[in-house]
Amino acid sequence: MRKKISEKTAMVKPSGIRRLFDLSQGVKDVISLGIGEPDFDTPKHIVEAAKKALDEGYTHYTPNAGFLELREAIARKLWLENRIKVDPKSEVIVTVGGTGALFLSILSIIDPGDEVLIPDPGFLTYEPCVIFAGGRAVPVPVHEKDDFRMMPEQVESRVTSKTKCVVINSPQNPTGSVMLKKDLEAISEIAEKHDLFVISDEVYEKLTFDGAEHFSIASIPGMDERTITVNSFSKTYAMAGWRVGYAASKSAVIDEMVKLQQNIVANASSVAQMAALAALKGPQDCVKEMVDEYDRRRLLITRRLNEINGISCRAPRGAFYVFANITQLGKSSEEVAEFLLSEGKVVAVPGSAFGRHGEGYLRFCYATPMEKLEKALDRVEKAVRKIRE
Numbered sequence: 001m002r003k004k005i006s007e008k009t010a011m012v013k014p015s016g017i018r019r020l021f022d023l024s025q026g027v028k029d030v031i032s033l034g035i036g037e038p039d040f041d042t043p044k045h046i047v048e049a050a051k052k053a054l055d056e057g058y059t060h061y062t063p064n065a066g067f068l069e070l071r072e073a074i075a076r077k078l079w080l081e082n083r084i085k086v087d088p089k090s091e092v093i094v095t096v097g098g099t100g101a102l103f104l105s106i107l108s109i110i111d112p113g114d115e116v117l118i119p120d121p122g123f124l125t126y127e128p129c130v131i132f133a134g135g136r137a138v139p140v141p142v143h144e145k146d147d148f149r150m151m152p153e154q155v156e157s158r159v160t161s162k163t164k165c166v167v168i169n170s171p172q173n174p175t176g177s178v179m180l181k182k183d184l185e186a187i188s189e190i191a192e193k194h195d196l197f198v199i200s201d202e203v204y205e206k207l208t209f210d211g212a213e214h215f216s217i218a219s220i221p222g223m224d225e226r227t228i229t230v231n232s233f234s235k236t237y238a239m240a241g242w243r244v245g246y247a248a249s250k251s252a253v254i255d256e257m258v259k260l261q262q263n264i265v266a267n268a269s270s271v272a273q274m275a276a277l278a279a280l281k282g283p284q285d286c287v288k289e290m291v292d293e294y295d296r297r298r299l300l301i302t303r304r305l306n307e308i309n310g311i312s313c314r315a316p317r318g319a320f321y322v323f324a325n326i327t328q329l330g331k332s333s334e335e336v337a338e339f340l341l342s343e344g345k346v347v348a349v350p351g352s353a354f355g356r357h358g359e360g361y362l363r364f365c366y367a368t369p370m371e372k373l374e375k376a377l378d379r380v381e382k383a384v385r386k387i388r389e
Contacts (some may be wrong), residue, residue, distance in 0.1 A: 002331040012128045014377035031376040033364045034347035036173060037350045040236035040293075042275075043286040046237060049360075050271050054357065058270045064183065064262040065254070066094025066246070067273050073280040074246050083219035084229060090251040090339075093258055094268045094276070098232030098245035100261075103129050105199050105228045105247055106165070108256040109190060110135040114164040119150050121323070121351055121358030123173045123201065138163070141357040144325065150185035159330035165197040166190075168217065171204040174354045174363040176316020178212040196226065203232040203245070204319040206287055209295050212317040218248070228253055236287055237279040242272040242382045290384065294320050297366040297373055304377040305364070309339030321368045323351065326358040329387050337362060346376045349373050 041047075065120065067073065075088035086092055095101040102125060110116060112134030118126040120139030130137040138158050142148045155166055168187065170179035191198050198217055205214040218227035230247035245268075247257060261267065302315045305324050315325040326336050332348035340346045340362075352360030366373060 005051055008131055009321045010304060011131050019094035028345075030341070030345045030347060031368070031372055031379070032090055032347040033366065033368060033376055035348050036319075036365045037240040037367060038235060038290065038320075039369060040238040042238050042242070042283075043279075045282045046239065046275050046277045046278050049282075050275040053271050060167055060270060062267045062270045062273060062312075064267050065258045066093070066268055067270075067277070068278045070094055070273050070280075071246075073277055074248070078229070078248055080097065082205075082216040082229070084216055084224065086224075086248045087149070087244070087251070091254050092248050093254050094262065094273055095139075095214055095245045095261065096265050096268050097243040097248060098201070098230055098234060099244075099250070100123055100265070100268075101230040101245045101247040102126070102201065103132070103254075104257040104260050105230060105249075106130060106133050106135070109165060109197050109228075110186070110252055111164075113147075113162060115160060115162040117155060117163060117166040118159055119167070119169060119172065120355030121148075121168055121174055121361070122167075122355055124354055125359050130298045135164070135218060136162075139311075139357065142325075143357075144177065144314065147317075148172065148177035148185070148323065149183055152183060152190060155187055156190050159194050159196070163196060164193065165199060167199045167201065169201040171205065171207055171214065171318020173319055174349070174351070174358070176321045178208055178214065178318040181213075181215045181258050181385055184215055184217045185220060188223050190216055191226055192222065195217075198223065198331050199230060201230045202228055203230070203385060205231065205237050206236045207291055207294060207320060208318045210315070210317050214318075225250060233279055233383050235277050237276075238290065239272075239279065242269070242275055244272045246274040282284075294366065297368070297370060298322070299379065300370070301366045301373060303362060304381070308381050310384050311387055320365060322364050322366065323358075324362050324364060325360060326362055328347075328386065329385065333359055333362055339387060340380060340383050343386060344376075344379035346379050346383070348380075 019275040071088040071092040106129040109134035114135040116130045127137040145364040228249040234240040310328045313322050337350040351358030
């Protein structure tokens with residue numbers, strides 16, 4: 001066959017998370033601390049709203065931007081909780097998950113040759129989004145000494161005449177870091193100075209601990225003109241499988257995102273949108289209950305990992321991951337992850353899956369019931385002991 005597959009597609013590496021997940025298939029009694037999704041079921045009132053929507057015939061196409069009632073609820077939430085003011089009719093789009101919002105955002109603003117600054121280590125979908133848009137992803141290292149925050153000086157030092165956008169993520173996957181208000185204010189000044197777009201990935205906004213506060217960069221005066229705020233129902237409401245996310249920005253950007261969505265998937269699921277509406281308008285105690293339980297697990301996994309000779313980790317202040325330093329073990333993150341799987345039957349993700357600066361770390365997801373988490377940590381401890389021997 002003389003025809004070749006797309007060069008852009010060939011440039012995208014397979015997911016390092018999925019690779020370990022695939023390797024674990026068929027392994028008996030394996031415990032996964034790999035894939036990052038809530039282990040809780042979607043709260044009952046949200047599920048019941050979806051059932052009601054089916055009974056009432058919500059089985060047809062929706063507006064490409066999503067049901068207006070849902071966009072109105074999102075706009076209300078953004079104003080009350082994030083201090084971001086948007087017009088629900090023209091400045092909000094409901095998407096197929098937060099990942100869909102990311103892709104549409106980048107495809108809407110990036111031209112071939114444009115550079116996009118992304119955190120390294122960072123969510124592994126950022127780079128493929130940029131590649132598919134024809135741009136170039138430029139890694140901005142985030143370091144443990146800075147609590148894995150994306151530091152403004154690191155951002156500015158990588159801005160060139162080709163830079164068009166910077167992607168920020170707080171709370172962050174994979175490190176659990178939470179950016180400070182002063183960090184975001186400094187980055188907003190850089191964006192103003194160099195006329196940059198900012199894509200703010202805030203899907204873990206409700207998952208914060210130890211008094212950490214989430215702050216939205218689009219709430220800074222003047223930043224609403226250049227920021228695309230991305231969010232999702234997956235993490236906050238344990239709705240990962242429902243695939244509902246959203247983005248908010250000025251109409252010039254949202255109009256382009258709507259056109260793209262119209263031609264790619266038409267719209268997010270009608271039933272899932274009605275479930276998302278119930279999530280926003282219904283009781284929020286379910287969110288607090290889940291966050292409180294994540295906090296218990298966070299304290300456990302941080303303590304236990306730090307008690308293992310050869311591993312150290314900072315207590316994350318957000319999301320549901322710990323990013324553990326394994327450099328003392330003298331092996332690559334991939335080697336250690338594979339050893340934990342083969343010897344301990346525990347899935348963890350090598351830090352290298354999240355970028356070059358993730359090497360020397362493992363990501364453990366603690367969205368796992370406490371009993372299983374305890375068992376997994378016992379296995380990790382035994383496996384690491386073997387490595388050191």
